[in-house]
Structure formats: C-alpha cells, structure tokens
Amino acid sequence: MTMKRRKILFVISSLGRGGAELHCLRVAPMLNPEHYDIAVFLFRMRGAAFEEMPRHVKVFAPWYEMEVENPGLASRLVRMLVSTFQFTVCLLKERPDIVHFFLPSSYLHGGTVALLLGRRNLVMSRRSLNYYMKHRPAWVNRLELFLHGRMKALSGNSNAVIRQLIEEEHAPTDRTQLIYNGVALPELSTQIREAARVALDVSEGEIVMIVVANLFPYKGHADLFEACAQLPLNQPWRLIVLGRDASGIMPALAATADRLGIADKVHMVGGQADVGRYLAAADIGILPSHEEGFSNAILESMAFGLPMVVTDVGGNAEAVLNQETGLVVPAKSPAQLGIAIRRLIEDPEARRMMGAAGRQRVERHFSLRRCVEDYDGMYQNILSSRPLGNA
Structure with a gap:
C-alpha cells in the first residue's frame, strides 16, 4: 500500500546565508520525497542562496521583496499586508499537513496567521538563545509565549536552548524536542588541502585560522582581534574572517586590526558561497561568540578536521569537547x-589529534542524515498524535 505523501511547509524570512537559512536549504531536499511534499515560504526576500534550492522543493518567493536593511514605515506596512495576504493564500491553497516556522519574525507573523486560519499542526524551531527578547516590546514577547502553547512541537538545537524554552518561556515539556544541527562530511585529502592553500597563496608553514560568522557585535570578532594581537607577529599566521557585514561593523573591525598592528594578518573576505575552499586550507577554527544557540559553523569546521577554539556559550561546549576536539574558553575574555x-599554534600534534577527533564526533553525532531523521521522527509523531518524548 502506497503511503500518502504529507505536505510540509517551511516558513522563514529568506534563503540567505545565515545559519537557519542554510539549515533549511540543506534539510528540506533531504526529507524523503516518497513521504513528504516539501515547500518553503519566504516572508521577506529570496536571499543569496535562493537559486541553490533543488527544483523538487517548491519555494514561494515573496510578492513584495525588501532588500534594504532599514526600510521606512510605509514599506514595512506594505510588506506586512502583502506577505500576510500571500501567506493566507498559500495556506488555503496548499493546505499543508504541518507548518514549520524558523526564526522569530516568521514565527510571530506566520504563527499568528496560521492559528487564525485554524491550522493546528504547527512547529517552531528555536536556533538561538532568547537574548533578542530583551530588545522587543513586552507585548511581542507575550505573543511569542502564547504561540508556544499552541504549537504541536517546539524544537531546539542545543540543550541550552531547550532549557531556556522550558524553564524561562514555559514551553510544554512533552512538546519540546532536541534536534541538533547536522552537516555533511566533506571529502578530505592532502591534495585537496594543498590545492586550497595554493589558491589562497598560503606560504609553507603558515598557520591559517578561520572564523566563519556574519559580522554582528555579539559574534565577538573584536575579542578575537584582541586575542590575536597577543600572538608573535614574527610567526607566520593569518586570520581569515568569513561572513557578510550584517550590521555595518566591518570598517570598525578593520580600524581595530590596524590599531592592534595585525591588519596585514587579518583577511576579511566577506560572505562566500563556497566556505569549504577556505576551511580546507585552514589549520584552526575559532568561534568567539558572546551568545549562540548551536553553531553550524562549528560543525562545518570540525567536519573539515579543524581543532576548534570556542567560547563557553549556548551549545558550543556540546559540540566541542574541551581538551578532546578543541579548547573551550570563557566568553568576552581575549x-x-x-x-x-597560541597553544594550538605551537602544538601541531594537538591540532592533528583534536581535529581528527572532531571530525569523528561530527560523523557520529551531528551528521546531516541524523538531523533529517530526527525531523522525520518528529513529523511522524505529530501526524500520528504520538508524544515527542525527548526533552
């Protein structure tokens, strides 16, 4: 007997190159097409990775796109009205079996519309800690907590996120589920590494460090620059800073690097579609964030066999085991x-062992396939009215 294909609708602002957007881009195509008919609804804009979504996944691009960072009130009002109408049409026409929201703005907007239209199989995925709530009006936070109670499932990508959902936001324990991010394991070889380093003009013996994070103050780039200023300048090293200037801080960071005397060592390459060509050339991965949910960038770096230096925030220490797959340090401590x-720069054997252990850890615990299987299990439990049971 042929299983009925169920419609799953992902809802997110765009298919840009942020962690949540790329997560949707990778997960949606891998859900079993024999079981699911997958579609993605975009509230704000197509985004830089829009064309990378495989054709078998239907994508509802916004009728009214806003690409400016700070649109005027009139533009925001028009966008809200148009996107609300478009989302309403989408729900009524497509009649998805499950609507799955990613990121707070899509959750607040889309979740409210879906409830008003009587949709009941609703899912929210939280991918960060809730620090963003501190900067919003109280009524907006109350709306989000109200929506929590109407979801069939709330997933979080780290134990830290799950604890916050349950303890601070009173999410129902029996409807809260931990689903870690997942990444694909790239092919590694000496030839691939050498080719990547030649392409970036890396000299023999030069240590390449890399931080993959869009430029926001809370990502801790300034702390990292201060830390790198402590390293011997006569030692061959470089720092690759990969990520789009999402908050306009690149000029200030460049000025900081110049002030610290490391401007010639810091290579700010902006957002890149092919992150792998940089990771393949690197020796050490770094994430100095002040706050995190659970970072895809950490997993991607570990998958490339990089030992990690990360701050002890969010789910970072769940991914990186201190002294085993990298080093975990306090946040905001340059x-x-x-x-x-410096310890990893000066100890090549530690780099090798930690890097190999990190790649193995990704393969065992954070593969993309396992992540997709967890989503599939959650959807099947919702459709069969079974409890989730792993919070």
Whole structure:
C-alpha cells in the first residue's frame, strides 16, 4: 500500500546565508520525497542562496521583496499586508499537513496567521538563545509565549536552548524536542588541502585560522582581534574572517586590526558561497561568540578536521569537547582566547589529534542524515498524535 505523501511547509524570512537559512536549504531536499511534499515560504526576500534550492522543493518567493536593511514605515506596512495576504493564500491553497516556522519574525507573523486560519499542526524551531527578547516590546514577547502553547512541537538545537524554552518561556515539556544541527562530511585529502592553500597563496608553514560568522557585535570578532594581537607577529599566521557585514561593523573591525598592528594578518573576505575552499586550507577554527544557540559553523569546521577554539556559550561546549576536539574558553575574555589559540599554534600534534577527533564526533553525532531523521521522527509523531518524548 502506497503511503500518502504529507505536505510540509517551511516558513522563514529568506534563503540567505545565515545559519537557519542554510539549515533549511540543506534539510528540506533531504526529507524523503516518497513521504513528504516539501515547500518553503519566504516572508521577506529570496536571499543569496535562493537559486541553490533543488527544483523538487517548491519555494514561494515573496510578492513584495525588501532588500534594504532599514526600510521606512510605509514599506514595512506594505510588506506586512502583502506577505500576510500571500501567506493566507498559500495556506488555503496548499493546505499543508504541518507548518514549520524558523526564526522569530516568521514565527510571530506566520504563527499568528496560521492559528487564525485554524491550522493546528504547527512547529517552531528555536536556533538561538532568547537574548533578542530583551530588545522587543513586552507585548511581542507575550505573543511569542502564547504561540508556544499552541504549537504541536517546539524544537531546539542545543540543550541550552531547550532549557531556556522550558524553564524561562514555559514551553510544554512533552512538546519540546532536541534536534541538533547536522552537516555533511566533506571529502578530505592532502591534495585537496594543498590545492586550497595554493589558491589562497598560503606560504609553507603558515598557520591559517578561520572564523566563519556574519559580522554582528555579539559574534565577538573584536575579542578575537584582541586575542590575536597577543600572538608573535614574527610567526607566520593569518586570520581569515568569513561572513557578510550584517550590521555595518566591518570598517570598525578593520580600524581595530590596524590599531592592534595585525591588519596585514587579518583577511576579511566577506560572505562566500563556497566556505569549504577556505576551511580546507585552514589549520584552526575559532568561534568567539558572546551568545549562540548551536553553531553550524562549528560543525562545518570540525567536519573539515579543524581543532576548534570556542567560547563557553549556548551549545558550543556540546559540540566541542574541551581538551578532546578543541579548547573551550570563557566568553568576552581575549586574554584566555589568545592563550588557547597560541597553544594550538605551537602544538601541531594537538591540532592533528583534536581535529581528527572532531571530525569523528561530527560523523557520529551531528551528521546531516541524523538531523533529517530526527525531523522525520518528529513529523511522524505529530501526524500520528504520538508524544515527542525527548526533552
């Protein structure tokens, strides 16, 4: 007997190159097409990765797109009215069996519309800690907590996120589920590494460090620059800073690097579609964030066999085992960050062992296939009215 294909609608602002957007881009095509008819609804804009979504996944691009960072009130009002109408049409026409929201703005907007239209199989995925709530009006936070109670499932991508959902936001325990991010394991070889380093003009013996994170103050780039200023300048090293300037801080960061005397060591390459060509050339991965949910960038770096230096925030220490797959240091501490980086620079055997252990850990616990299987299990439990049971 042929299984009925169920319609799953992902709802997100865009298919840009942020962590949540790329997560949707990778997960949606891998859900079993024999079981699911997958579609994605975009509220705000297509985004830089829009064309990368495989054709068998239907994507509803916004009728009215806004690409400016700070649109005027009139533009925001028009966008809200148009996107609300478009989403309403989409729900009524497509009649998805499950509507799955990613990121707070899509959740608040789309979740409210879906409830008003009587949709009941609703899912929200939280991919960060809730610090963003501190900067919003109280009534908006109350709306989000109200929506939590109407979801069939709330997933979080780290134990830290799950704890916050349950303890601070009173999410129902029996409808809260941990689903870690997942990444694909790239092919690694000496030839691939050498070719990547030649392409970036890396000299023999030069240590390449990389931080993959869009430029927001809370990502801690300034701390990292302070830490790197402690490293011997006569030592051959470089820092690759990969990520789009999402908050306009690149000029200030460049000025900081110049002030610290490391401008010639810091290579800010902006957002890149092919992150792998940089990771393949690197020796050490770094994420100095002040806050995180659970970082895809950490997993991607570990998948390339990089030992990691990360701050102890969010789910970072769930991904990176201190002294085993990398080093975990306190947030907002450039001094300790610098000590950890220097230790790995000076100990090639530790880099090798931690990098190999990290790649193995990704393969065992954070594969993309396992992530997709967890989503599939959650959807099947919702459709069969079974409890989730792993919060």
